[in-house]
Amino acid sequence: MGKIIIAGIGPGNKEDITHAALHVIGEADVVIGYKYYFQFVTPYLKQDCECIDTGMKHERERAEEAFRLAQQGKTVVVISSGDAGIYGMAPLVYEMKREQCSDIAIEVLPGISAFQKAASLLGAPIGHDTCLISLSDLMTPWELIERRIRAAAVGDFVTAIYNPKSHGRYWQLYRLQEIFLQERSADTPVGYVRQAGRKGQEVELTTLGQFDPEEVDMFTVIIVGNSQSYIADGRMITPRGYYRNSEPEGVKIGQNIMMESFRTIEKELKQKDIPLDHKWALLHAIHTTADFDMENILHTDDGAVEILYNKVRNGTLKTIISDVTMVTSGIRKGALQRLGIEAKCYLSDPRVTEMASTENITRTQAGIRLAVEEHPNALFAFGNAPTALMELCELIRKGKAYPAGIIAAPVGFVHVCESKHMVKPFRDIPKIIVEGRKGGSNLAATLCNAILTFDDAAQLKPGRDL
Numbered sequence: 308m309g310k311i312i313i314a315g316i317g318p319g320n321k322e323d324i325t326h327a328a329l330h331v332i333g334e335a336d337v338v339i340g341y342k343y344y345f346q347f348v349t350p351y352l353k354q355d356c357e358c359i360d361t362g363m364k365h366e367r368e369r370a371e372e373a374f375r376l377a378q379q380g381k382t383v384v385v386i387s388s389g390d391a392g393i394y395g396m397a398p399l400v401y402e403m404k405r406e407q408c409s410d411i412a413i414e415v416l417p418g419i420s421a422f423q424k425a426a427s428l429l430g431a432p433i434g435h436d437t438c439l440i441s442l443s444d445l446m447t448p449w450e451l452i453e454r455r456i457r458a459a460a461v462g463d464f465v466t467a468i469y470n471p472k473s474h475g476r477y478w479q480l481y482r483l484q485e486i487f488l489q490e491r492s493a494d495t496p497v498g499y500v501r502q503a504g505r506k507g508q509e510v511e512l513t514t515l516g517q518f519d520p521e522e523v524d525m526f527t528v529i530i531v532g533n534s535q536s537y538i539a540d541g542r543m544i545t546p547r548g549y550y551r552n553s554e555p556e557g558v559k560i561g562q563n564i565m566m567e568s569f570r571t572i573e574k575e576l577k578q579k580d581i582p583l584d585h586k587w588a589l590l591h592a593i594h595t596t597a598d599f600d601m602e603n604i605l606h607t608d609d610g611a612v613e614i615l616y617n618k619v620r621n622g623t624l625k626t627i628i629s630d631v632t633m634v635t636s637g638i639r640k641g642a643l644q645r646l647g648i649e650a651k652c653y654l655s656d657p658r659v660t661e662m663a664s665t666e667n668i669t670r671t672q673a674g675i676r677l678a679v680e681e682h683p684n685a686l687f688a689f690g691n692a693p694t695a696l697m698e699l700c701e702l703i704r705k706g707k708a709y710p711a712g713i714i715a716a717p718v719g720f721v722h723v724c725e726s727k728h729m730v731k732p733f734r735d736i737p738k739i740i741v742e743g744r745k746g747g748s749n750l751a752a753t754l755c756n757a758i759l760t761f762d763d764a765a766q767l768k769p770g771r772d773l
Contacts, residue, residue: 309336309377311411312384313400315391315418316347319505323419324348331384331416337376339369340386348386366396370403377411390420394441394469422467425500425528428510430542432498432530433465442479443470449479456483460490463574465536465545468529472520480520480529487531491515492579496532498543499523512538534574562770568594569769577602584612587764588739591757594769595749604742611737615686615712616761619646624711626651626685627755628678629748630671630695634688637752641772642759650755653677671695679708686758688714690751693726700729703736712737714754718746 312331317323324347332338333351340348342360352358357376361369373383387395397415404413426433438459444452459466466487471480487495493516501509501524511522515531523529536545572593573586581589585607592601618624627650629635635650643650653659653674662673671692678685679702687710689696696717702708713736715727723744730738739754756772763769 308411309379309381309383310414311373311377311400312382312414312416313391313395313397314384314386314416315389315395315420316344316386317419318389318421318424318503319347321347321350323424323504325416325418327416328418331382332386334382335384336381337373337383338386339373339376339383341365341369341388344386344388366399367403370396370400373400374403374407374409374411387418388421389424390418391415392417393420393422393439421469421503421528422530424503425467425498426530428500428503428508429498429512429530430544432496432532432536432543432545433467434545434547435465435533435535436462437465437467438462439467439469440483441469442472442476442483444476444479452479453482453486456486457490460487463491463533465533466531468531470525471523471527471529473525480523484515484518484520487515491531491534493517495534496536496538496543497529498532499527499529501527503528512541512543559773561773562768565594565770565773566768569767573767575599582610583764584610584761587761588612588754588757590767591753591769592741592750595753596747598745600745601741604745606738606740606742608734608738611712611739612758612761614737615758618711619648619759620762622647624684624686625649626682628652628675628682628685628687629751630654630675630689630717631691631748633748634690634751634755637749638755639759639772642756645772646759648759651678651682668698669694672698675699676702683708684711686710686712686714686755688751688755689717689726690714690746690748691717693717693719693722696726697722697729700726700733703733710736712739712758714739714751716741716746716750716754718744718750720744 314328314331316328329351332348333353335356337357339359345360359372373385377383385396391397392415400413422439440455440459493514495515497515497518498512532545569590572590588607589601589605592605593599625648627648629652632652632654635652638650654670656677658677659670659673663670672694675695675698687699696715699708713730715730717723717726727740741750763771
């Protein structure tokens with residue numbers, strides 16, 4: 308009795324056909340395959356080898372013929388482009404063996420797949436977890452394909468795309484791009500290779516946002532990078548992580564953990580393309596609270612973080628005033644010392660109790676009144692008391708306070724929302740506001756830290772003052 312050998316012949320040139328595949332092709336009694344692929348193996352066939360070539364979509368007929376001839380005692384080689392187990396003939400032949408209850412021996416020889424060849428031409432884009440998706444819906448419902456696309460996008464897999472487009476399937480690749488853009492940055496690297504390893508080979512690099520589906524056809528393999536992929540020196544690279552296993556020079560373990568946390572948060576943001584200074588404040592807020600609702604409720608005036616940082620840098624902002632001591636406790640002492648900034652809370656000042664009793668106001672209100680008398684141009688950060696924020700608003704309206712900026716993050720249920728609305732009309736004052744009931748001293752402090760470390764934002768390198 309004969310046998311069936313299913314041989315992957317690579318993407319399309321003799322250099323990419325394995326020695327094992329060439330050997331069995333040269334010894335075969337019969338070679339069966341799609342007629343287009345015979346041009347790659349004909350020189351290696353023995354003289355009396357029978358060749359059976361059929362057109363596209365005749366896979367079942369090729370498999371049936373392989374079993375018929377193997378039953379006659381012949382050694383049959385079924386050729387399949389790339390790797391026979393990846394969208395190739397191997398699964399079909401095994402299914403048919405089970406269907407026929409055949410005792411024909413089957414052997415599979417691996418080949419270099421199209422996505423591997425494309426990856427090597429692009430650089431090193433599949434250096435980490437990778438998945439393959441075919442957009443052909445001839446045998447798989449589109450609903451299932453779309454679920455797989457979304458899972459790949461959400462899972463941050465490097466994704467190789469087969470069968471991206473045909474004359475009848477013109478819109479599916481556009482839909483894939485739309486789904487990926489919902490989960491990935493528009494700057495995510497994308498590489499695509501047409502006719503990989505064959506005559507007319509074309510290699511292109513672009514980004515997810517700039518990628519044009521009209522530039523590809525059925526002979527194209529597309530590779531979408533993950534969140535760590537990048538383009539350098541004309542090559543697409545997805546790092547495995549070796550250089551992250553050790554801390555960068557000068558980076559302490561606490562800072563390294565914070566940097567990794569910020570990278571994780573950035574990947575999970577729903578809105579990727581936001582101004583850097585707002586993103587920097589947002590990353591700090593989410594890192595402190597683990598609350599991604601901050602994307603919806605954290606408001607920063609245009610350029611507020613950068614404006615306030617520049618005031619610190621040029622020396623016009625020298626003092627931060629908080630409503631409660633917990634805020635000043637959370638502002639990094641190393642940053643204050645490095646930048647020559649003083650953080651103060653007047654709540655423990657003995658004058659506060661007397662003023663609060665005499666004026667019938669809260670102690671935090673009294674603390675803000677005293678602070679304004681001594682530091683009317685300070686950055687005011689509120690993380691607890693709405694009455695203190697309301698007091699500052701009244702002092703601004705009376706011309707007694709001229710804040711360099713305001714961080715409005717009081718928390719609670721009474722007058723909290725109103726206090727935040729009260730501060731919004733002061734359009735000439737840079738403001739950071741946590742909308743609604745949420746807030747807290749930890750938030751106010753971390754937003755101060757975001758301002759003091761804005762020069763680290765572009766490198767996404769928080770925590771130097773830890």
